[in-house]
Amino acid sequence: MWKCEVVNGPSLDVAEVTALYRASGLAERRPVADGERFADMIRNANLVVVARINEKLVGIARSITDGAYVTYLSDIAVDREYQRRGIGVDLMRVTQEAAPRAKLVLLSAPAAAEYYPHVGFTRHPSAWVRDPLS
Ligand SMILES: CC(C)(COP(=O)(O)OP(=O)(O)OC[C@H]1O[C@@H](n2cnc3c(N)ncnc32)[C@H](O)[C@@H]1OP(=O)(O)O)[C@@H](O)C(=O)NCCC(=O)NCCS
Numbered sequence: 001m002w003k004c005e006v007v008n009g010p011s012l013d014v015a016e017v018t019a020l021y022r023a024s025g026l027a028e029r030r031p032v033a034d035g036e037r038f039a040d041m042i043r044n045a046n047l048v049v050v051a052r053i054n055e056k057l058v059g060i061a062r063s064i065t066d067g068a069y070v071t072y073l074s075d076i077a078v079d080r081e082y083q084r085r086g087i088g089v090d091l092m093r094v095t096q097e098a099a100p101r102a103k104l105v106l107l108s109a110p111a112a113a114e115y116y117p118h119v120g121f122t123r124h125p126s127a128w129v130r131d132p133l134s
Contacts, residue, residue, distance in 0.1 A: 002051045002058060002087055004094045009048040009062070014039045020057050024077035029109055045074060049094045051087045058082045061091035065099045073106040089119055 018038065021027040031037050042048070042062070051059030059078040065071035073095065078087045096104060107127070108116055117123070 002053045002082070002085075002090070004049055004051045004059070004087075004090045006094065006098050007048050007050050009045045010043045012042055012048070012050070014042055016057050017042055017060065020060055020079060021075075021077055023079040023081070024059075024083075025080060025111070026075060026077040026109070030075065041074070047071060047095060047098055049091050049098070051078070051091055053082070059087045059091050061095045063095055063104075065102055067099045068101050069103070071095065071099050071102040071104050073104050076106075088115070092119065 014035070018027070018032050021030055021032050030041075045062040045064055047063040047065045049061040049063075050057060057079075059082065060075065061073060062075040063071050063073045073092070076088060076091055078091075092104065096102075104121070105124075106116070106121075107129070
């Protein structure tokens with residue numbers, strides 16, 4: 001059985017998190033090869049939940065929250081070997097329990113588009129994205 005808990009982002013081992021992004025498939029869609037940028041992503045997220053089996057990191061949910069209105073779920077990833085056991089749902093439960101007044105908002109990867117309606121999300125018709133400056 002896995003254990004999910006809120007952790008302090010800066011305390012995580014970036015190499016271990018990078019390995020998890022690769023093992024989940026999410027690395028294809030995140031700048032893991034840019035070590036400095038990826039380390040900033042992990043360090044600056046203010047709500048990070050991890051799932052471990054024994055000591056092994058098998059899942060992560062990385063969010064930015066104001067704790068009161070909205071939690072932006074930037075990334076959720078579960079190691080392919082451990083997918084479809086309920087770890088993703090548990091990561092989101094712990095994330096939402098950490099900021100219970102906040103709604104969860106996210107942008108879905110194409111491969112997960114069918115996942116979110118299955119786990120309680122509704123599609124928003126007016127999501128807008130502006131590209132970064134650099
Ligand atoms: C998306 C992801 C986080 C789901 O995590 P998970 O631990 O495998 O999901 P769960 O076991 O909690 O799944 C809960 C339910 O959703 C279903 N489900 C899981 N992945 C699904 C998918 N891609 N499409 C549709 N349904 C899915 C499960 O079968 C399960 O159904 P059930 O409740 O009827 O048994 C995981 O597949 C992943 O890491 N994918 C690669 C990275 C990625 O795309 N992340 C999302 C970025 S936006």
